[in-house]
Amino acid sequence: MKPQLSIIKIGGNIIENPTQLSHLLELFSNIEGSKILVHGGGKKATETSKRLGIESKMVNGRRITDTESLDVAIMVYAGLVNKKIVAELQSKNTNAIGMSGADANAIRAHKRPVKEIDFGWVGDVDGVHSENLWKLLQAGFTPVFCALTHDGAGQLFNTNADTIAAELAIGMASHFKTTLYYCFEKRGVLLSIEDENSVVEHIDSSSYKELLDQGVIADGMLPKMHNCFHALQNKVHEVRIGNSSMLEKTDSKFTTITL
Amino acid sequence: MKPQLSIIKIGGNIIENPTQLSHLLELFSNIEGSKILVHGGGKKATETSKRLGIESKMVNGRRITDTESLDVAIMVYAGLVNKKIVAELQSKNTNAIGMSGADANAIRAHKRPVKEIDFGWVGDVDGVHSENLWKLLQAGFTPVFCALTHDGAGQLFNTNADTIAAELAIGMASHFKTTLYYCFEKRGVLLSIEDENSVVEHIDSSSYKELLDQGVIADGMLPKMHNCFHALQNKVHEVRIGNSSMLEKTDSKFTTITL
Numbered sequence: 001m002k003p004q005l006s007i008i009k010i011g012g013n014i015i016e017n018p019t020q021l022s023h024l025l026e027l028f029s030n031i032e033g034s035k036i037l038v039h040g041g042g043k044k045a046t047e048t049s050k051r052l053g054i055e056s057k058m059v060n061g062r063r064i065t066d067t068e069s070l071d072v073a074i075m076v077y078a079g080l081v082n083k084k085i086v087a088e089l090q091s092k093n094t095n096a097i098g099m100s101g102a103d104a105n106a107i108r109a110h111k112r113p114v115k116e117i118d119f120g121w122v123g124d125v126d127g128v129h130s131e132n133l134w135k136l137l138q139a140g141f142t143p144v145f146c147a148l149t150h151d152g153a154g155q156l157f158n159t160n161a162d163t164i165a166a167e168l169a170i171g172m173a174s175h176f177k178t179t180l181y182y183c184f185e186k187r188g189v190l191l192s193i194e195d196e197n198s199v200v201e202h203i204d205s206s207s208y209k210e211l212l213d214q215g216v217i218a219d220g221m222l223p224k225m226h227n228c229f230h231a232l233q234n235k236v237h238e239v240r241i242g243n244s245s246m247l248e249k250t251d252s253k254f255t256t257i258t259l
Numbered sequence: 260m261k262p263q264l265s266i267i268k269i270g271g272n273i274i275e276n277p278t279q280l281s282h283l284l285e286l287f288s289n290i291e292g293s294k295i296l297v298h299g300g301g302k303k304a305t306e307t308s309k310r311l312g313i314e315s316k317m318v319n320g321r322r323i324t325d326t327e328s329l330d331v332a333i334m335v336y337a338g339l340v341n342k343k344i345v346a347e348l349q350s351k352n353t354n355a356i357g358m359s360g361a362d363a364n365a366i367r368a369h370k371r372p373v374k375e376i377d378f379g380w381v382g383d384v385d386g387v388h389s390e391n392l393w394k395l396l397q398a399g400f401t402p403v404f405c406a407l408t409h410d411g412a413g414q415l416f417n418t419n420a421d422t423i424a425a426e427l428a429i430g431m432a433s434h435f436k437t438t439l440y441y442c443f444e445k446r447g448v449l450l451s452i453e454d455e456n457s458v459v460e461h462i463d464s465s466s467y468k469e470l471l472d473q474g475v476i477a478d479g480m481l482p483k484m485h486n487c488f489h490a491l492q493n494k495v496h497e498v499r500i501g502n503s504s505m506l507e508k509t510d511s512k513f514t515t516i517t518l
Contacts, residue, residue, distance in 0.1 A: 048334075052310050071339060075307075078357075079338020080330060083407065083415060087361040091413040095391070097362045098337075102346040104356045104400060132354070132400075139394040141363060148342065154350040156342060 004033040005137070005176035008247070009165035011184040012042035015081060020244070022088065024183070027247040029092040034137045034176065036168055037096075037144045039085060040161040045076040057120070065120040065158045073158050074100075077146035086144055097141045101149035102156060104132040107164065109149035109157050123149040123157025125164070128171025166227040166236075173235035180231055180239045181246065182224060188242045188255030189225075191216055199242075199253040205229070208257075225257075232259045263292040264396070264435035267506070268424035270443040271301035274340060279503070281347065283442070286506040288351040293396045293435065295427055296355075297404045298344060299420040304335040316379070324379040324417045332417050333359075336405035345403055356400045360408035361415060363391040366423065368408035368416050382408040382416025384423070387430025425486040425495075432494035439490055439498045440505065441483060447501045447514030448484075450475055458501075458512040464488070467516075484516075491518045 008028055014020050028037055049056060049072045057064035065073065082098040089096035101107030101123075109123030136143055145168065147161035162182065169180040189211070191198035203211065208225065211217045217225055228239040240246055242254025267287055273279050287296060308315060308331045316323035324332065341357040348355035360366030360382075368382030395402055404427065406420035421441065428439040448470070450457035462470065467484065470476045476484055487498040499505055501513025 048311075051312070052307075074342050075334035075338040077338070078342045079334040079336070083333050083337045083359050083361060086359070087409045087415050088413045090361055090364050090409060090411060095364060097356070097358070099356070100342050100345070102342060102349055102355075102357075105349050105354060135398040135400075139398060141391075141394075150346045150349060152349060154347045156346050 002175065002177045005172055005178045006031050006033065006035040006181065007038065007165055007169045007172070007178060008035065008181040008183055009038040009161060010040070011161075012040040013185050014183070014244070015039060015042040015044070021085075024244045024247070025085065025088050025092060027244055029089060029094045031247065035142055036133075036137075036172075037085070037089075037142070038147070038161055038165040038168065039077075039081060039144070040147055041073065041077045041081060044081060045072055048072050048076050059117050062117055062119065064118070065122050067121065070121040070156065070158060074148060074156060078148055082144060082146045089142065089144065094142050095140055096144045097136065098144045098146070100146055100156065101159070101164070104136065105129045105150075105152065106133055106143070106145070107149045107159075107167065108152055109159055110151055111155070111157065121155070121157050123151070123159045125149060125159060125167045128167055130171045130175060133168075133172060134175050160223075162224055162227050166231040169231050169236045170234040173237075177237050180228070180236055182228070182239065182241045183244055183246070184241070185243060187245075187253055189217065189221065197253075200255050201253060203255060203257045205259055228257045229259075232257065261434065261436045264431055264437045265290050265292065265294040265440065266297065266424055266428045266431070266437060267294065267440040267442055268297040268420060269299070270420075271299040272444050273442070273503070274298060274301040274303070280344075283503045283506070284344065284347050284351060286503055288348060288353045290506065295392075295396075295402045295404065295431075296344070296348075297406070297420055297424040297427065298336075298340060299406055300332065300336045300340055303340060304331050307331050307335050318376050321376055321378065323377070324381050326380065329380040329415065329417060333407060333415060337407055341403060341405045348401065348403065353401050354399055355403045356395065357403045357405070359405055359415065360418070360423070363395065364388045364411070365392060365402070365404070366408045366418075366426065367411055368418060369410055370414075370416065380414070380416050382410070382418045384408060384418060384426045387426055389430045389434060392427075392431060393434050419482075421483055421486050425490040428490045428495045429493040432496075436496050439487070439495055441487070441498065441500045442503055442505070443500070444502060446504075446512055448476065448480065456512075459514055460512055462514060462516045464518055487516045488518075491516065
């Protein structure tokens with residue numbers, strides 16, 4: 001039987017709040033077995049860009065990563081956010097090792113092809129170096145990933161953190177029985193966005209279609225759900241969506257997604 | 260017989276120059292056996308502080324690391340500089356993994372005690388977690404260290420990169436026959452600072468005293484030499500000081516230091 005691997009992606013809002021982040025890192029530290037943390041950048045990158053006098057470039061409402069913005073992303077994601085999380089995890093007896101996709105050649109990507117929009121230094125993932133990650137996990141380390149990838153030729157890319165978490169889960173699925181957790185501020189997929197108690201506790205391929213038709217899954221939840229099913233279709237055991245309480249051994253509700 | 264380990268510290272001036280840096284990383288990639296790279300931050304941190312409107316705090320001519328300055332150091336050293344080096348090393352077939360002292364609990368430190376000056380978030384090294392580093396090296400990874408340490412309780416520190424290199428060499432000396440390279444812009448210790456051909460090719464404890472008496476070793480070279488002898492007194496095999504050409508298999512001159 002394959003060993004368990006938990007991959008937990010935490011969102012930007014949690015990172016903004018030191019108390020919430022600390023609580024979440026405590027829960028993460030308590031997870032048994034092999035685990036990987038993936039974090040977004042939060043508003044720190046936007047704030048830092050602003051302070052540096054770098055304007056956000058937008059085309060058709062989509063953010064463009066030019067060279068200066070990429071440098072800020074590298075500073076904030078791989079530097080400030082990643083190292084503070086790593087230092088705090090070490091204080092909680094988790095032997096964390098902070099990584100971008102370039103470290104240990106973990107996540108290869110290519111520049112997103114230019115169609116209507118040139119997104120700049122945004123990377124679409126080619127694959128995960130599962131053997132290198134396996135070695136790190138076997139040695140007892142807990143990788144902590146920021147949302148950066150590389151092309152193997154020296155270029156770093158900005159890549160969506162949800163996508164990175166899904167690709168890591170897919171990449172490690174041959175070695176591990178992998179559960180992917182998307183941890184954000186809501187308790188899960190909600191039937192009614194205003195009602196935190198309306199959590200849809202289980203979604204599979206057929207109920208997913210119904211929820212789409214009903215318009216329950218829309219906006220920001222669409223790409224997240226796309227990542228979930230992409231992962232499940234590629235041998236990831238299970239995906240869970242919810243707030244940090246889903247990492248506690250309580251009977252709190254969250255959304256479980258299976259094929 | 261212990262296996263070889265090369266620890267190469269590169270200075271800020273090399274990091275400022277992409278062509279020189281690229282050449283050095285090529286030479287580093289060609290070094291056989293286990294190796295570790297340690298890099299300083301260069302002027303990027305000062306530049307970034309300036310752009311962010313953060314003033315350098317100085318007391319009695321010594322730089323103070325306040326909370327804002329530490330954040331910039333984390334962004335620039337562990338983020339921008341470290342990840343670009345890692346990505347470039349990956350392109351040169353070196354399986355680099357970028358690290359601060361918090362990653363893999365590699366380098367523990369404590370806040371420098373306040374005597375005449377409170378240096379702020381500056382860390383004095385307590386020790387290196389040689390077992391964790393040994394695991395990484397055994398697995399075929401090449402650690403790339405920036406000049407940050409941690410206290411194990413969640414606090415990161417700014418620590419001199421020369422000191423980090425020496426402490427890593429000392430920490431690994433029980434596992435490896437360790438050679439420490441201080442790579443900077445000069446060809447080595449020079450009898451006359453204006454004459455690049457006046458390299459002192461070998462220094463030991465007794466000739467060191469003579470060079471000190473003669474005033475050949477002074478200013479910035481003093482703490483570097485202190486680090487060298489501290490390393491040698493703690494089982495490091497050999498220390499070399501020179502420019503990048505000492506990493507080439509040529510007959511170029513550099514300074515070798517032994518006890």
